[in-house]
Amino acid sequence: MSKPTIIFVCQACGAKARQFFGRCPECFSWNSLVEQSQVTTNSYRCRPIPNQEHSPAPRRSTTMASLENRPLQRLATGLxxxxxxxxxxxxxxxxxxxxxxxxxxxxxxxxxxxxxxxxxxxxxxxxxxxxxxxxxxxxxxxxxxxxxxxxxxxxxxxxxxxxxxxxxxxxxxxxxxxxxxxxxxxxxxxxxxxxxxxxxxxxxxxxxxxxxxxxxxxxxxxxxxxxxxxxxxxxxxxxxxxxxxxxxxxxxxxxxxxxxxxxxxxxxxxxxxxxxxxxNPSELFLSGARASGVATIVTYEGTRSLVVDLQALVNVTSYASPRRTATGIGINRLHQILAVLEKHMGLPLSRFDCYLAVAGGLKVEEPAADLGVAAAVVASFRDLTLPPDTVLIGELGLGGQLRPVSRLELRLQEAARLGFQQAVVPSGSGLAKLIVEMNLNLVLLEATNITEALVLVFGNEVRVDQK
Missing domain, CATH: 3.40.50.300 (P-loop containing nucleotide triphosphate hydrolases)
Known part of the structure; x- marks a missing residue:
């Protein structure tokens, strides 16, 4: 005879419990256990193990080399x-x-x-x-x-x-x-x-x-x-x-x-x-208008390069601790970049609120956007406007140095296709000869650290005496 029993199943992870808990003991989610009835039966019987000396069990496995090679034919979705x-x-x-x-x-x-x-x-x-x-x-x-x-x-x-x-x-x-x-x-x-x-x-x-x-x-x-x-x-x-x-x-x-x-x-x-x-997805993430606190980066998503605008707003805080808000970029990444700017450029950003957003609602997770984030923050802090024909590509280290990024030549090709004339990149990329061979109308500005990169873009007015 089957007998119904009451169990509690977590709607988040599927864990089962015999009694109700306010918090799931497996995934620790609150108020996720739901009561359900389960039918138990004793009709299950284990199969006897065959005597391998007289009647060995049949083999169901096969070798990988013996499998038939079938071409993978995909169906086009129409999009x-x-x-x-x-x-x-x-x-x-x-x-x-x-x-x-x-x-x-x-x-x-x-x-x-x-x-x-x-x-x-x-x-x-x-x-x-x-x-x-x-x-x-x-x-x-x-x-x-x-x-x-x-x-x-x-x-x-x-x-x-x-x-x-x-x-x-x-x-x-x-x-x-x-x-x-x-x-x-x-x-x-x-x-x-x-x-x-x-x-x-x-x-x-x-x-x-x-x-x-x-x-x-x-x-x-x-x-x-x-x-x-x-x-x-x-x-x-x-x-x-x-x-x-x-x-x-x-x-x-x-x-x-x-x-x-x-x-x-x-x-x-x-x-x-x-x-x-x-x-043309790059046009979707470009604002077009130039203003203080706007920097242009080239991010890489899958097999395509996307030119994206970053917008930053730095303002004097009216709170005990400054506010930090980031849309499209990890908040921890923003905190790290602000700390590098304050340490190596002497900018008192700890007394200012900072808001950062990626145009178009795109999420940029790769570190190649660090240089663009730093430039946008400094431009808003100094009320400066970046040149409209400049892109910034590079990863920012904790010591203020610029590190090379992957697929840099593909990023530069996309920037040149959209009409950008100069790109700030980490030094040692070795792409100057390739730019000439590919006949790209693009000037490379190489820098070893964040201070050099921002001076190339804004001039000496971004320099601040160290504390």
Missing amino acids: VEFDRVLGSGLVPGSLVLVGGNPGIGKSTLLLQSASAMAAYTSVLYVSAEESAQQVKLRWQRLAGETSDLRLLTETDFGLVLQELEALRPAVAIIDSIQALHNSSLTSAPGSVGQVRECAASLQRLAKRQNTALLLVGHVTKEGMLAGPKVLEHLVDVVLAFEGDQFASHRLLRATKNRFGATHELGLFEMQAQGLAEVV
Whole structure:
């Protein structure tokens, strides 16, 4: 006889407990334990171990060299930026998890891509959150009436599996995984058990039928994917759709990719007819107007170089301790750069508030932006304006020295293509001859430390006597 028991499951990590705790004993998240009933049975029996002397167990493993070499054929999504982030397209039999804030455009992106793929292959769009009429209104706005996309509006996970097995599409989209309900489980839709079991069943079906599955996942108020971490381990690709819902541009990043790189970046612009791909992304992150506290850097995202404007504002503080705010750059990185400027240039920044922002909402994590951050801060502090045709590239060490960065020649090519005439880089790059050979209209200004670099840009007026 089966006997129901009460357990408490953490909605953040999936840990189980016999009694309720205000804080999960595994991941230490507060108020995340939810009561669920579990059916226990004694019908499980261990299989007897065969007598290896008389009947050895069959071998199921094989050697790597004996496996058949099959070419990896990818499916084009219809969007070049989407293919870039995935690694040249969808892999048959793979699971792709797409997460993002509500209203950011996840359904728009996937429906637009599904309509394009339906022109040459079979695609099934499963909508568990919207009605058929709602999806059709968006489909007419995005793709018109020329697509053979198939639609299923259902929340019952069993019926969704039946449709997938009967249709056997090349691509299937589940919008969203948190809205599906498995009737064999007693927990509510969106709980840890529901999300885990539904994702595991979809994974087995995708590998068996060689169907590429795209799952839409909700995010928490902290910006993390909702559901247990096992969901991210089950899927092959985890994509994050970012951007301000009040702005027009959107960023698509890969945080996990078993079939490609994770540092690629896809850029889109939200328009009335859907998402439009950004052909020249550097123009999106350039403000155009020159003002004090604005510096231009060249960052590298995946296989592309992006020219980005940094904006800094330094003002006398009215608080006991100065305020430090950074948007798009790590706050600890800003603290480190301010300490280097105060130590090696004598700037009394400890008595000033400092605000830093990256134009366009881009997140710059690489240290090649250090020189641009320092120049923007000093320009705002001294009320100076940087030359509009200058880019700054370099990593700043704690001793004030400039360190070389990777892919410097590609960054300089992008700067020259956009019309910049001079670049401040760390000394010893050895690219002066390459600049002449490539016929780039660009002047290299090399510096060994932060003081030399800023003097090359602003002149001697930035010098301050040491304390």
